[in-house]
Amino acid sequence: MTQQHLTVVNHPLVQHKLTIMRNKQTSTAGFRRLLREISLLLAYEVTRELEMTETTIETPLCEMQAPTLEGKKLALISILRAGNGLMDGILELIPGARVGFIGLYRDPETLKPVQYYSKVPNALDARMTIVVDPMLATGNSSVAAIDLLKQQGAKNLRFLCLLAAPEGVQRMKEAHPDVPIVTASLDERLDDHGYIWPGLGDAGDRMFGTK
Template sequence: MTDHLTIVDHPLVQHKLTLMRDQTTSTAVFRQLLREISQLLAYEITRNLPMTTQTIDTPLQPMEAPVLEGKKLALISILRAGNGLLDGVLELIPSARVGFVGLYRDEVTLQPVQYYFKVPENLEDRLVIAVDPMLATGNSSAAAIDLLKNAGATNIRFLCLLAAPEGVARMKEAHPDVPIVTASLDEKLNEKGYIVPGLGDAGDRMFGTK
């Protein structure tokens, strides 16, 4: 995780992403695909977790076996759309601690407004993975990372489904120490701040609110 941006080009990730982009995909299928693709992205973002060993007994003999080292990692959902990614990652890492950052984007200024913040203790001792399907302007994501750093987090990674070049640049400027893992770097933002070609509003498509 040394590069600032990692694009996961695995065939299953790309295939599922195409299905999610299709406007004819139903809410139920969209939600299921998001759960599936989040597990594949989580596999990539946790690739180099610190390891140690412990002594166990297999049915045949004792051995020194690899296990994760340190405190349970923290998954932080940037509400509300982050919950779709959170569910899939939790299936892969069920022991993770979970927190929530509530931000909404002012439709006029496009700036983030905070309305909720609840995170696990001892963030300074944990790997913190923030999840949000869309990295668009990057303003909300950068604001969420600011809040996490203020709460003590020092080892943070950002997981998203789609990213726009503007959002990646904004995050790199604000938080160059936070690597980003995504399924696609799309073309641009439109005048409303939506990722193009994108997949529309991830929250609306996930929760059927449009």
């Protein structure tokens, strides 16, 4: 399903793996492995519009003009800590990507993001920049991260998540309508604690085995 601002990747392998991840009986090791696998599949969609050029190569038979990526290597920005689970899988597909980190946590009372760390690649204005975080819930942390990246010069941005809530998608659309969202599922709603419902729990806790 694709809207102007949102792409839901309905590939059967994505949906099958996501169902296993939602199951509360899935182990920490299994959850971590599946998150890496599903991120590879989502990466194909989020990088669909990478700029291309042509270069001259020689095959075993002849010389030809062949397609190749153009411009600076893309930047992957992980919203700590759970974003690292998605980033690890994408780096298997795009090992030359530049990597940055933004540390944000959600205040449990206000549900507002609090920044505690930021380290991002240079020349963001010349790179496609993909922000990764498994959950797009209230959207507050995602909006704050993209605010920061735009201040650092990023212009060509994408947001990649495993699950999204309608409230988070709307918040992102209002704050950053120029930033497409790619996700494996648009879930039903947020609960009273700001968690995605039906969701899969806290992605960071399930990935790292913490509570």
